[in-house]
Amino acid sequence: MPTSYALALGSNRRGRHGAPAAELRAAITALGRLGQVRAVAPVFDTAPLGPSSRRFANSAVLLETTLDPPALLAALKAIERGFGRRRGRRWGARVIDLDIILWSGGRVCLPHLLIPHPAFRARGFVLDPLAQIAPLWRDPQSGRSIRQLAARARMVDRRAKRP
Structure with missing residues (x-):
């Protein structure tokens, strides 16, 4: 039976595409x-x-698939490798970054995979695109909708930029 995933995508380096x-x-x-x-x-x-x-291009997608979370993670890592992504410096330049943010099955807690993504609640570059396509999807941990989380992140960001 297919399940749904919210995925975040990012790139800040040219690749073969x-x-x-x-x-x-x-x-x-x-x-x-x-x-x-x-x-x-x-x-x-x-x-x-x-x-x-380098600035990033960020987006998000809703994917419906029969893959379970570990299998999807493996498939995402294979796509990243196919695009030329190499493990290296954290937050460095990358051709592609694909992350599982949410899953319709709720939470996953495995040594190599946490869903919801542990840092997504504070990242406008994840929340803003996701709010465009899944504003009412609720974070299973906080109970807040993506729209609410995005608004909170923008408010925190504005406060941080004040003199």
Whole structure:
């Protein structure tokens, strides 16, 4: 039986498909081979997190698939490797980054996989695209909707930028 996943996509380095936004489009095509892509968020241009100086192209998709969470994670890592992603410096430049944010099955707590993604609640570059396609999806941990989490993250960000 198919289940639904909310996935975050990011790129800030050219790859064989072109500029970061083109890498996202190619990754969405690759995700379609894993199941049915039900919704695609617009591409957001976002500031980098950490030491990278390159801006990111970020998006999100809703994917319906029969893959269980560990199998989907393995498939996402295979796509990343196929795009030329190599493990390296945390938050460094990357051709593609694919993360499982939420799953319709609720929570997963495995040594190599946590769903919901542990850091997504504070990341506007994940929440803003996701709010475009799944505003009412609720975080199983906090009970808040994606729309609510995105608004909270924007408010925190605005406070942090005040002099």
